[in-house]
Amino acid sequence: MHQMIALFHNLVPRILVTSERAYQYLADHYGLKEGFVFEIDTEENGTLKQIKNLISFIEDNDAPVLFGESNVDPRPMETVSEESGVPIYDKPIYSDEIGEQGEEIDTYVNYLNYNLEVLYDGLTR
Numbered sequence: 001m002h003q004m005i006a007l008f009h010n011l012v013p014r015i016l017v018t019s020e021r022a023y024q025y026l027a028d029h030y031g032l033k034e035g036f037v038f039e040i041d042t043e044e045n046g047t048l049k050q051i052k053n054l055i056s057f058i059e060d061n062d063a064p065v066l067f068g069e070s071n072v073d074p075r076p077m078e079t080v081s082e083e084s085g086v087p088i089y090d091k092p093i094y095s096d097e098i099g100e101q102g103e104e105i106d107t108y109v110n111y112l113n114y115n116l117e118v119l120y121d122g123l124t125r
Contacts, residue, residue: 004116008032011123015063017054019072022095026115033061037076046076058084065122070094089122
């Protein structure tokens with residue numbers, strides 16, 4: 001994971017756009033500017049104001065890609081993608097679940113490595 005720090009710091013732009021603000025620890029650690037639809041997963045996810053604010057963030061920061069989460073309703077991010085013209089990366093990232101033994105994200109370290117690899121791949125396409 002520590003090798004990833006140098007890779008992320010060389011990215012331009014270093015913009016992380018997700019549905020939920022569940023990745024601030026990654027954004028802080030890897031120097032990414034963070035945009036999101038909603039602060040926390042509540043019943044008011046994907047309001048018109050939240051979507052408009054994120055589209056403005058995307059336009060202001062030239063975000064190259066959006067990331068969907070495995071356990072969040074994809075519709076707000078799909079709307080953001082349609083309205084902004086920025087694609088959603090084809091693999092989801094994980095926010096709070098670890099898989100069964102033998103699955104790709106069956107430990108906390110595998111979960112972090114998976115997310116870092118997906119984020120890096122998405123941001124470098």
